[in-house]
Amino acid sequence: MTTATTAANGSPFLEGVRVLDITGALAGPYCTTILSDLGAEVVKIEPLTGDRMRARRLGPDSKPLPFDLIHRDKGSLAVDMKSAEGREIVRELATRTEVLVENFRAGAMSRLGLGYDDLRVDCPDLVYCSISGFGQLGPMRDAKGIDLIAQAYSGLMSVTGSTDGQLAKAGFPVSDVGAGMWGAIGVLAALLRARAGKGGAYIDVALADSVAAWSLWEVADFVATGVEPAPLGTAHRLAAPYEAFTCSDGNTLVLGAVDRAWAALCRVLDIDLSDDMRFATEYERFVHRAPLAEILQQRFATADREQWMAALRDAGVPCGPVNSIGDIVTDQQFLARNLFVHDEERHGEKTIVNTPIVSDGAPRARGAAPELGRDTAAILTQLGYDEQRVAALVAAGVVGMPSTHAASDAEATTEAPTPATAR
Incomplete structure (x- = not known):
């Protein structure tokens, strides 16, 4: 894989860092996309029938755009983690990996024998990040957590909406992307410790925590007044005038x-x-x-x-x-900062949303998402598997490569645990 994300010396920030991506939906994949844009090599583990997002189509061109945009420039290893041989492949790969990110329900990876405690015996420097709806601790740990639920549970929805009391969710999936960001921050901090020779770490990130942690103004307001904050439309909670106004042209x-x-x-x-x-x-x-x-x-x-x-x-x-989505993808300020990148090779006029960290003016997002199982053979070869062994694993349905995936994306179902943060 190549990268255009460079530090002052021309090297990628995370050059040489290998990330094992065992995620689905949005929160976990967004975390690993940030790491990829910063220069890490990310290998995505997929079930033989592919990530569920491959089957989700948007627009008249019927391409799997959600998957393509969030898994850009990652490798793909198709493997059945329910099989003993498949789990052993993932375990072997983990021993050659610095970071593992997963976003299944609490305990799912441990039940497969691939939890942090299972892997750190052989991988003492492993940085292991789990992203879930409510985290690994507390009475809600086993509850399903999706973006909408997290927005409500965190208090965000109680203060989002119009002044007449009509509630609204945030227009963007803020708990998903927020959890991905917090996960990436935790991973980067833990990597510093691991590379200093002080061992790996387990990072536990929850969607609900991620949004509740942003409630700074609202908590301050409540603590100071004892009054529950309510929706204010576009107004600010502590300052005025600080809101939206409509002009004569309707804008x-x-x-x-x-x-x-x-x-x-x-x-x-x-x-x-x-x-x-x-x-x-x-x-x-x-x-x-x-x-x-x-x-x-x-x-x-x-x-x-x-x-x-x-x-x-x-x-x-x-x-x-107040810009529309159509406005922002052509806005000159965002274009100058390379926030939206046209990937003509894969998407024609479609756009990649970049990681918003500018370094030396270099672009961060690079190639397109991989074909399912594109890197299976290469990864197994790196692990020491010969051609005969690889062929046997393919024949046994333990791993998959592009030529073995006869089913269409629309027919795909997952063989891995369902992501805890599926939307």
Whole structure:
């Protein structure tokens, strides 16, 4: 595998780090995708019929885009982990791996004899990351946890939505991607310890924890006031004006005019509120944010969004457009930072969403997702299996290679444990 993620000396950050990816759905794969984009070599373990996401199709071209985009530039080893020989292959591969990431239900890997305690005897420096709905500890450890449940359980859904009490989930699967990010952070920290000769580590990440850990403002509000925070639409919990406004052309902008920008905002909008004691201080503006929003909305409705944003930015008032997904994939700022990469070889006009870490201006995402079992033969050869042994394993249904997968993606079912974080 090749990488374009480089440090100042031209080397990938995680060059030489091998990651065993035994994941499905989104949280676990996103964790290993981050590591891959940082330069690690990631080998994905798949059941003989393929990861379930291979069968999920989006768009008229009927390609498995969710799988292709989240498993880009990974290797693929197709193996039946329910078989003793299949488990032995995974165990052998783990002895040559620095990191293992899995996101099945608590205890599933241990029941296969592939848990952290099972492997660390032979792999004392192994960094083993488990991602699940509620983690490996606590009364909820055995409960199924998916993104929607995690958003609700973590308290996020109680404060997301409109001011009339209509709840909403976040538009992005934030618990999945958040857990993947926390997993990657934990893995990177544990790798530093392992490479310092202090042994491996077990990293336990939960979707519910990942979102609840972001509740900084809301917990502070609750602790200070004793009042349960409620949905505020686009408004901020501790500052005003800090929300969205609709302009004359129907487009929406967001505004964050804290104390130092308040006077400039009034000048741009040509309104004089200096004698209105409801808005005399930042705290008073926050307390009276509803009537303040009404006054500001009336002014924003008199001109189009581009006019307002140009004037506000010139005055140093923080503001920005409310973009659609179609807007962001062509936005010049994101394009300049290489956040969205066109993979014409595999997807035509489709786009890869990059890992948002810029290093020396180099792109991070590289090749496409692998064909099922593409690397099976090469990996087994590296483990010392000769051609006859590999052929025997294929014939016995222990491993698979591209030529052995006759079933279509649409007919695929999994032979591995169901990911705990399946959406």
